[in-house]
Amino acid sequence: MSNIEETLIIKSEAEDGSLKGRVWMESKKIWRIAFPAILARMALFGVILVTQAFVGHMGALELSAFAVVQTILVRFVSGITLGMSSATETLCGQAFGAGQYHMMGIYLQRSWIVSTSAATIFVPVFIFATQIFKLLGEEDDIATEAGIISLWFIPVLYSTVFSSTMQMFLQAQLNNFVIIWLTVATFAIHVLLSWILVYLLNYGIPGAMVAMNISFWLLVFGEFVYILGGWCPDAWRGFTKAAFSNLLPVIKLSISSGVMIWYVYFPCFDYNLFILKQLSKHCSLMLWPEWPDFMASRRRISAVGLRYLFHQPPLAFTNSSPTITEDKPSQPP
Numbered sequence: 001m002s003n004i005e006e007t008l009i010i011k012s013e014a015e016d017g018s019l020k021g022r023v024w025m026e027s028k029k030i031w032r033i034a035f036p037a038i039l040a041r042m043a044l045f046g047v048i049l050v051t052q053a054f055v056g057h058m059g060a061l062e063l064s065a066f067a068v069v070q071t072i073l074v075r076f077v078s079g080i081t082l083g084m085s086s087a088t089e090t091l092c093g094q095a096f097g098a099g100q101y102h103m104m105g106i107y108l109q110r111s112w113i114v115s116t117s118a119a120t121i122f123v124p125v126f127i128f129a130t131q132i133f134k135l136l137g138e139e140d141d142i143a144t145e146a147g148i149i150s151l152w153f154i155p156v157l158y159s160t161v162f163s164s165t166m167q168m169f170l171q172a173q174l175n176n177f178v179i180i181w182l183t184v185a186t187f188a189i190h191v192l193l194s195w196i197l198v199y200l201l202n203y204g205i206p207g208a209m210v211a212m213n214i215s216f217w218l219l220v221f222g223e224f225v226y227i228l229g230g231w232c233p234d235a236w237r238g239f240t241k242a243a244f245s246n247l248l249p250v251i252k253l254s255i256s257s258g259v260m261i262w263y264v265y266f267p268c269f270d271y272n273l274f275i276l277k278q279l280s281k282h283c284s285l286m287l288w289p290e291w292p293d294f295m296a297s298r299r300r301i302s303a304v305g306l307r308y309l310f311h312q313p314p315l316a317f318t319n320s321s322p323t324i325t326e327d328k329p330s331q332p333p
């Protein structure tokens with residue numbers, strides 16, 4: 001019996017066939033998957049939040065520049081790339097349910113190819129961030145500083161592509177708690193690195209951004225080690241040329257998932273501005289004295305961004321959905 005099959009065996013609990021017992025069993029199954037995912041998201045969001053907090057103590061200009069990059073560029077691009085990476089969850093989930101465990105590793109590699117290609121297409125957005133923000137009406141000094149900061153987010157963009165796909169690959173096999181340990185360790189290391197590089201060594205913006213990049217890539221390295229190190233023997237059987245074949249169904253599913261996630265994910269930043277504005281009345285001035293200038297910049301870029309980027313009809317797709325189960329190579333011995 002394989003390791004994956006063993007994880008599916010649930011010990012039969014007491015002859016308890018009552019409604020209360022069944023609800024308890026189903027709740028345990030749900031939280032076994034949901035809790036690691038929630039904690040992982042909180043830890044990864046905390047990495048950016050900690051970076052923004054350290055940048056906030058450097059000055060109003062640095063904080064405003066970091067905010068507009070993270071709010072506009074990172075949210076816009078990540079909404080698409082993370083949505084495309086979510087195709088891994090669908091593909092690996094179907095392969096797991098069908099018992100074709102060897103296909104999970106192939107689907108993971110195909111998602112890497114498609115998602116990294118998509119991320120590369122958006123790299124010019126970060127390279128020409130200064131020109132983009134000036135076009136949207138941002139002040140010249142903030143747009144110039146944002147152009148410098150945006151370059152530091154390019155490695156982060158690629159790291160999130162790998163980390164998100166590998167997390168979905170592991171979650172499909174119920175290897176959830178390894179994700180908790182890796183993400184929590186990443187957050188703890190990031191806090192320490194930020195303190196050392198920003199406060200002790202006084203490296204400023206470069207120090208904060210280097211700490212963030214190191215932390216995100218440490219997470220990717222840890223997931224690589226776990227997957228390639230033999231802890232997923234049924235699902236990962238090494239790199240294969242089969243990953244480069246039959247990419248069209250993965251591309252179709254990735255694009256549709258990317259647009260759907262982006263359409264829900266990206267517009268939420270304007271609502272976040274409202275919440276942050278309300279919080280600022282009570283406690284933010286104690287944390288960041290430059291908060292009023294920071295909020296003014298975010299409100300300005302929010303209004304212009306929504307006018308030009310969001311008030312468009314959603315992309316329409318054909319009624320035919322990609323067939324993701326058509327690739328069924330014979331089970332290797």
